Amino acid sequence: MNFSIYRFDPDKDEKPYMKDYDIELEPTDRMLLDALERIKILDDSLSLRRSCREGVCGSDGMNINGRNGLACTTPLPGLKEPVEVRPLPGLPVIRDLIVDMTQFFRQYHSIKPYLINNDPPPETERLQSPEERAQLDGLYECILCACCSTACPSFWWNPDKFVGPAGLLQAYRFLADSRDQATPERLDYLEDPYRLFRCHTIMNCADVCPKDLNPASAIESIKDMMVKRTV
């Protein structure tokens, strides 16, 4: 099978280039990651991040034939050849398929991604009804792979100012949690021309999410909360 892979070593290469690989696959190679691992046996200089190989750790987000996804859950059959594999767009490349995610995580951290509840904790669990808990479904499952934020033109333009779909999905995860008490502060933080309102509902985020989550809809929900508190 034919692959064309983005290569760049900052110590060696003046600029990035695409390198072609034609490799023999084994019947057990089902996902793109299997093929990349096979290429790495032949050319150990190919660098990529990967860990769980089952789509839950979020390490191997990359751009596959023009679309962001996880290498470990992208089946090889059905990929148009040569399969073009590039790093996630919009973030600085450290090397080959590895991007610098500092900006992405800075935005995630900016929304205070933790439960805020200043009451003294009870002896046992805080109660939450199944319906209240269901509000977190489709939000807490995020694996921080950055496929969504790096598919978002608004994030490309303003990665320092726009929180981006992944960060906003998590912002809503805490806004939606019946146990969290910081709704006003959270909304105050997001009430800003950039942090939230740079989202122009282009919907790339929901389109590429490998976990089938919908950041765009979470962003809409935050906007609704903003509107409701002003009236």
Place this chain on the structure above:
Amino acid sequence: MTIIKRKFDVVIVGAGGAGMRAALQLSEAGLKVAVLSKVFPTRSHTVAAQGGIAAALGNVTEDNWHWHMYDTVKGSDYLGDQDAIEFMCRQASEVVYELEHYGMPFDRLENGKIYQRPFGGQSQNFGGAQATRSCAAADRTGHAMLHTLYQRNVRAYTQFFVEWMGLDLIRAEDGDVCGVTALDIETGEVMALLARATLFATGGAARIFNASTNAFINTGDGLGMAARSGIPLEDMEFWQFHPTGVHGVGVLISEAVRGEGGYLLNKDGERFMERYAPHAKDLASRDVVSRALTMEIKEGRGCGRDADHLLLKLDHLGADVIRARLPGIREIAMKFANADPIHAPIPVVPTAHYMMGGIPTNFWGQVVAPYKTGPEEVVQGFYAAGECACVSVHGGNRLGTNSLLDILVFGRAAAVKIIEDLKKNPHHKPLPGDAADKALARLARLDSQKDGENVAQVTATMRKTMQAHCGVFRFPDMLRQGVEKMGEVAKRARQTEIKDKSRVFNTARIEALELDNLIEVAMATMVSAEARTESRGAHARDDFPQRDDDKWLKHTLYFSEDRRLDYKPVRLKPLTVESFPPKARTY
């Protein structure tokens, strides 16, 4: 050679559940903590845990920690240390409530309490009816837990060194541990990180096997570092083979599937677990179920063209239960087995999953090794928690949901102990002159090696050897040959060559360094397994099918430098309750 040094109060290697639970405690206590992780913390392998965390909350059925303790002792096939098991089970409810207070999105019951489900090996009233003890967030409990712990650490301003790999332990002349040498993967730079306390939380190493549920990163780095610096490894013959890894892929299918009512079938459509465990059936302990699957395949009742797997049926649970309680399993089955479990069973085989052995510790997370005064002598400045440690709460076989509990309880306990110890110990030890020599020598060897073998090839040989010679059932000849073959593989591993000698994010170099650690783990496993002439928990010898308490109710200690074995007694005396004496183990 001089290298850059940095000083901290505590260095933690590993940012999974145990490392992050400890980090949280230490950061909140105001200590200067450095947490090293090969991957961004939320990518640690805790993220892949599915079914739940054990705690006798009694939210669904009556329960108490003493019953949980009994189940854990029995599950361990009496090799677990009963003081540590009591310690863990007594604290279970508290650490789970704490996690809930941190924001963990547990599923809920109608009354608003934490949802609990049945799991294997858990009983009420000391071996009576099935208990409902596993606290769950759908089938993504590990993911929810790991993210919650990371989030809480963000709140506590914990300092993470992301994409750093620990290389070797630094020990002072008197043997005290004073930090680690580590590699910044992004820049290729080596540093000495000095600490008054060093905590290993480096997780598992089931990547020594060919078929494994484990992530690529699970290469036993902590065990390798410990073994190379003279610390023994405990009970390394005990590896859990999870009964339900996806056939041909290895990806885990949670025991929660059987907890929710799913069951296993052979090619005749027979629910064969009824023959092997008439009482607990599909919810018998994992070692029991994995042996049953292996027997079914061996006796020709496997499914598929090659009769090499069994089927896990859950369609009878109905689409609603599967969508609500097992959504991650459905996703995995559809992606990796082309089977939607709402309609079709999942093809499964026993798959290497969990290391019961590890770095020997007491229940405060202090590393202990025989030095002068006996096997429980504390190695000053050195702590370990989670899968890399052998406390031992899991003994010969771990119960499902006890690993997430283990990492919380012992991550916290180690941190509490470190805080106490550091009060008595306000100064860093002077750094020995040769602190970084070992690590730098390994790196120099890799940089200068010519005409060596490909790392991936040697790794593949190791995995095949371990799989063939040290699997679910173990045979005397195979083990003897296995020790020899592993000796050969270890020699080859010392002459590997990487073509890529670059500096920045050189993952070829990382994989070569990981192989050093895998080899330590694999060697320890094979040698320990060859010597233990009994069957206990997950260690099933074809030539010695019975447990032999007279000879073998003891822990193995393996020393890397001369591949020597030693043994130490099992701690049968709990902290406050009566001991559970060994008895026949049936489910």
